[in-house]
Amino acid sequence: MSVYSMTGYASGRINPRKASDEQAALPGVVIDMRSVNSRFLDLTLRLPDELRAHEPALRQLLTQGLKRGKVELRAALEGRTGSAVGDPPIAVLQQLANLQDKVRAWLPEAAALSVADVQRLAAGTGDGASEVPADALLALARRVLDDFAAARAREGARLVELLHARMAELRALAARAEPLVPQAVQAQKQRFVARWNEALADAGSTVPTAAAQERALAEAAAFAIRIDVAEELGRLRAHLDEIESVLKKGGEAGKRLDFLIQELHREANTLGSKSAALELSRISVDMKVLIEQMREQVQNIE
Known part of the structure; x- marks a missing residue:
């Protein structure tokens, strides 16, 4: 069995996905992990608001794979800026149109959806965590954790x-x-x-x-x-x-x-x-x- 150092670094990414008629656009994700020595396992997760819902699963994954060290996991979203305008999928636009028709059937005075409203709802701003599927994020985290363990094993040797x-x-x-x-x-x-x-x-x-x-x-x-x-x-x-x-x-x-x-x-x-x-x-x-x-x-x- 290898001897592991508590000092290590690894990173990985999921490339952004453009929108299509069948799929919504997804931002890219970058995960960096680094650690230094510590008497116990000290985890720090720095996640954007869109990924906060995944923190418990990420913390459990790290706890199972690491025993000691002051470990920091930092995640960031890529491929999306505040000025960028996405192209909403047709399926999403149809859902929004149907929803608007139902609402205005009961509330005739309700305001119609603006372009900004459509962009915000199509981008999933109201539920940012759903933008990045949990299985894809955890798969990336496992890959980074494996690379991180390999780096610590090399330093341990x-x-x-x-x-x-x-x-x-x-x-x-x-x-x-x-x-x-x-x-x-x-x-x-x-x-x-x-x-x-x-x-x-x-x-x-x-x-x-x-x-x-x-x-x-x-x-x-x-x-x-x-x-x-x-x-x-x-x-x-x-x-x-x-x-x-x-x-x-x-x-x-x-x-x-x-x-x-x-x-x-x-x-x-x-x-x-x-x-x-x-x-x-x-x-x-x-x-x-x-x-x-x-x-x-x-x-x-x-």
């Missing part, structure tokens, strides 16, 4: 490539850090014992040498446990493995990836705070830079 590249760099940094951990622990242990002995010598302690040495080793061992970051490196690799699995599975991965990125950042922070070697501190900083770059990409994934 690009994000996955970037994440894989960052994860490879993180694994390389972890591999660099691993052999430094026992070296740092051993160096810190020796430094601790040496300082302990210096302190005893300066104080002229009467504590037996063997007992002092044993106590120093115990304290050094406890301190070595506190600065050992092997566990953090192990958890960091486990989180990277889980991210790989989530990306491979695809679908609605954004929220889970965001949580895993937080865990990665926690391990990198702990690595820096427990580090007793300058090189490990540098590795921690490099890791946090990469993880922050991953966070920026993950925030765009659905």
Whole structure:
């Protein structure tokens, strides 16, 4: 299953239809869809008054096809201007004539229809939503939604490539850090014992040498446990493995990836705070830079 970005764009149109003896003229319709990242699904529909009646159906279609993102659908009518004069179909003119005859049979003083009245009624101004059939509009919206999903899938594939590249760099940094951990622990242990002995010598302690040495080793061992970051490196690799699995599975991965990125950042922070070697501190900083770059990409994934 693909990983989808929350950023995308697509558009489509229905071309205008000229009037004929059998059919009324229809305006063209253009639909644009665009989106950016959002924690939830946030839909905004910008429709002309003539298409307002179709808003519930369009909203339901988008809700079924999208899960997250700030999505805007904008529709506009084409092929009709305020100064344009259409050619009403003969069938429509006949209906208006029959209707006028019936009305004036009961209301002889009723005014006759003017040319403007005929144009307005023939164009369906009183019921603009009927100008564009619902099935044609929804078919266009589905086509645009499919193109929109394809665009988000392409952007999602690009994000996955970037994440894989960052994860490879993180694994390389972890591999660099691993052999430094026992070296740092051993160096810190020796430094601790040496300082302990210096302190005893300066104080002229009467504590037996063997007992002092044993106590120093115990304290050094406890301190070595506190600065050992092997566990953090192990958890960091486990989180990277889980991210790989989530990306491979695809679908609605954004929220889970965001949580895993937080865990990665926690391990990198702990690595820096427990580090007793300058090189490990540098590795921690490099890791946090990469993880922050991953966070920026993950925030765009659905």
